[in-house]
Amino acid sequence: MASVNFTIVLHNHQPVGNFEDVFARAYDDAYRPFLDVLERFPAVKIGLHVSGCLLDWIEANRPEYIERLREGVARDRIEMLGGGYYEPVMTILPERDRAAQVRMMRDYLRDRFGADPGGCWLAERVWEQGLTKSLADAGARYTLCDDAHFIHAGLREEDLTGYYTTEDEGRTLNIFPISEKLRYYIPFRDPEETLEYLGRFATEDGRNLLVYGDDGEKFGSWPETHKHVYTDGWLERFFKVLTDNAHWVKILKPSEAQAQLPPRGRVFLPDCSYREMTGWALPPDAQAEFEALHERFRNEDEQGRTILRFLKGGFWRNFRVKYPEANQLYAKMMRVSAKVASLPEDSPDAARARRELYRGQCNCPYWHGVFGGLYLPHLRFAVYRCLIEAERIADEVLNSGDALPILRNEDYDFDGHDEIIVQTGALNCYLKPSQGGQMVELDVVEKGMNVLDTLSRRREAYHERLLRAAREHPEPGGQVKSIHHIVKTKEQGLEKLLHYDRYQRKSLVDHLLPRGVTVERFAGGEYDEITDFTSRPYSARVEEREEGRAVVMSARVGSAQIEKTLTFTANAHIIIDYRLLNHSDREMTPRFGVEFNFSMLAGHAHDRYYFTSADDNAGELATLAEHGQLDYAGLVDEWVGIRARLSFDRPTDVWTCPVETVSTSEDGFERIYQSSCIMPVWDITVPPGGDWRTRIIKDISPA
Structure with missing residues (x-):
């Protein structure tokens, strides 16, 4: 009788820093009920990968789940897969961290389940050929990649009926192709349709193998799926269909x-991920074109399907180009990794620093697709907190005895331009002369918080779907769909928030504005600069001054010149001196503003608010306001315990406004508070050949 082999692999994951209730809800809606159903069907066996981030939570909060997994392994029902413990995208890690993360997961699974994992799950199935050696050296015998990888290597659908072997530097690794069609069938189509599809590959020799591999959250945690999968009995029916047909579906x-089964052959896969990811990694225009082409040819004739075989999207690493904030996070991770690697092996804190580093490599805030990812401030905050803590531990050993503040010039973000990194003990400050002389990172070391963990507002390809949906007012449908096709919003009017920034929302962003620009126009990006200094390259030099070590940055555009000097002491106190020079024979009369952004995690919370010299509580951090003639202004985050204050050398007008983005998530389009902008503004007059000066003192203190 003709038969076919079928392998099911699920991947369960929650990121470092996700909310407690999200962990609990995913467990109750997906992880636990899936196991409930699986245990009732002894003929069904699965491969299962659970990320270390989730395992840590389960160990602390639902330890009975570990016992159930152990029983499933003992009964030969469940095979646990390894991987990087804290779910990193392996390709961006230094080799030492790749190996260490895989070993950490191997040791955990060996201790809990009594066997070394032969398989290695790849986060987001991001593949580069160099992983062959890394994974093989770490003890892996196989991994899984999407069929898109294989198709781009020239294989056809009928070739993807088994696993292949690849090699690098003499190491070999087996790779199973995950069927995209099955990813869209399961659990969204009737189980009989999956059975019919499997039947297309049944042969008399029974050597064909099809592989389903996808997120366990699809089984109850994704929108509308819990009712569909469990209440309406989809999973029960699916496992019953497989059980009833076990005589030919092995x-x-x-x-x-x-x-x-023997390998189908040898293969060398291109650098790739699953198809949807390759679209998300593209710039917005290219992403829209890629998705439109795929939609056009998806249901066409043989020629259209042939075109799709060679339609390849972007490269995962280009998320670091699409989102400079992702590159900055990566650069921070790499810098901290190098420091932690320099710790003596016998250092008592080395193990703790390594674990914090590995937690800081969790992939989710390093990219953005249909889920929130990089757009979610709490995920970025958590990863930065881990990295800052790992760096603090390392610095206590490596910098002991060094005089503070420490200033270093280095190209830490790999863009070909040197940045200036200042460590005062209390603060780590990163200055970027090549980008408007901006302050791009400010770590409050004791709190483990980068208060410049901001995100600029930018156009996304999916914004057109929101605009189109707003125009058409579609009626909600009752059909359960894949998350990739759901268009819904958490609130009305989100399309009115689609403002886009022309520069990164960091600090020390210098603005020469016409005097007619208001805070409302500024917040909406509806203005032009008289002369644009926001991203202009500044020269930079370091000076020794009586007040401390100073960084002097300067840029000139035409007849206008801006010079700013930052003086650092061994505390959380930064003196900022500005000088505007007029090299023309006419008066300069701009509205001059210095933009400071602060990422404080919540725009609408009673314990996060502005304060000024006129009001101890000047409103929530999402407040848009114009304050007149202040001696100081600042903001407080009582939850983290940080108070940031800007003091002025003269009464100063101050604008405040939120930076809010619109992005997609599991639950639809949503508004997300990213940061708060505080901008002192002055209407100044600079005479011909003259200058204008002011001083701002920036203090960070406990709240």
Whole structure:
């Protein structure tokens, strides 16, 4: 009788820093009920990967789940897969961290379940050929990639009926192709349709193998799926169909498939991820074109399907180009990794620093697709907190005895331009002369917080879907759809918030504005600069001054010149001196503003608010306001315990406004508070050949 082999692999994950209730809800809606159903069908076996981030939470909060997994492994029902413990995208890690993360997961699984994992799950299935050696050296015998990888290597659908072997530097690794079609069938189509699809590949010799691999959250945690999968009984029906047809659908765990079936051949895959990811990694215009082409040819004739085989999207690493904030996070991770690697092995804190580093490599805030990812401030905050703590531990050893503040010139973000990194003990300050002389990172070391963990507002390809949906007012449908096709919003009018920034929302962003520009126009990006200094390259030099070590940055555009001097002492106190010079024979009469952004996690919370010299509580951090003639202004985050204050050398007008983005998530389009802008503004007159000066003192203190 003709038969076919079928392998099921699920991947369960929650990121470092996700909310407690999200962990609990995903457990109750997806992870636990899936196991409830699986245990009732002894003929069904699966491969399962659970990320270390989730395992840590389960160990602390739902330890009975570990016992149930252990029983499933003992009964030969579940095969646990390894991977990087804290779910990093392996390709961006230094080799030492790749190996260490895989070993950490291997040791955990060996301790809990009594066996070394043969398989290695790849976060987001991001593949580069160099992983072959890394994974093989770490003990992995197989991994899984999407069929898109194989198709871009020239294989056809009928070729993807088994695993392949690849090699690098003499190390070999087996790779199973994950079926995209099955990812869209399961759990959204009727189980009989999956059975019919499997039947297309049944042969008399029974050597064909199809692989389903996807997120466990699709089974109850994704929108509308809990009712569909459990209440309406989809999963029960699916497992019953597989059980009833077990005489010709042979369910194999991955290691069983590897042991019972020979490889289909040798393959070398291009750098790739799953198809949707390759679209998200593209710039917005290219992403829209890619998705439109795929939609056009998806249901066409043979020629259209042939075109799709060679339609390849972007490269995962280009998220670091699409989102400079992702590159900055990556640069921070790499810098901290190098420091932690320099710690003596016998250092008592080395193990703690390494764990914090590995937690800071969790992939989710390093990119953005259909889920929030990089757009979620709490995920960025958590990863930065881990990295800052790892760096603090390392610096206590590596910088002991060094006089503070420490200033270093280095190209830490790999853009070909040197940045200036200042460590005062209390603060780590990163200055970027090549980008408007901006302050791009400010770590409050004791609190483990980068208060410049901001995100600029930028156009996304999916914004057109929001604008179109707002125009058409579609009626909600009752059909359960894949999350990739759902268009819904958490609130009305989000399309009115689609403002886009022309520069990164950091600090020390210098503005020469016409005097007619208001705070409302500024917040909406509806203005022009008289002369644009926001991203202009500044020269930079370091000076020794009586007040402390100083960084002097200067730029000239035409007849206008801005010079700013930052003086650092060994505390959380920065003196900022501005000088505007007029090199023309006419008066300069701009509205001059210095933009400071602060990322404080919540725009509408009673314990996060502005304060001024006129009011101890000047409103929530999402407040848009214009304050007149202040001696100082600042903001407080009582939850983290940080108070940031800007003091002025003269009565100063101050604008405040939120920076809010519109992005997609599991629940639809949503508004997300990213940061708060505080901008002192002055209407100044600079005579011909003259200058204008002011001083701002920036203090960070406990709240």
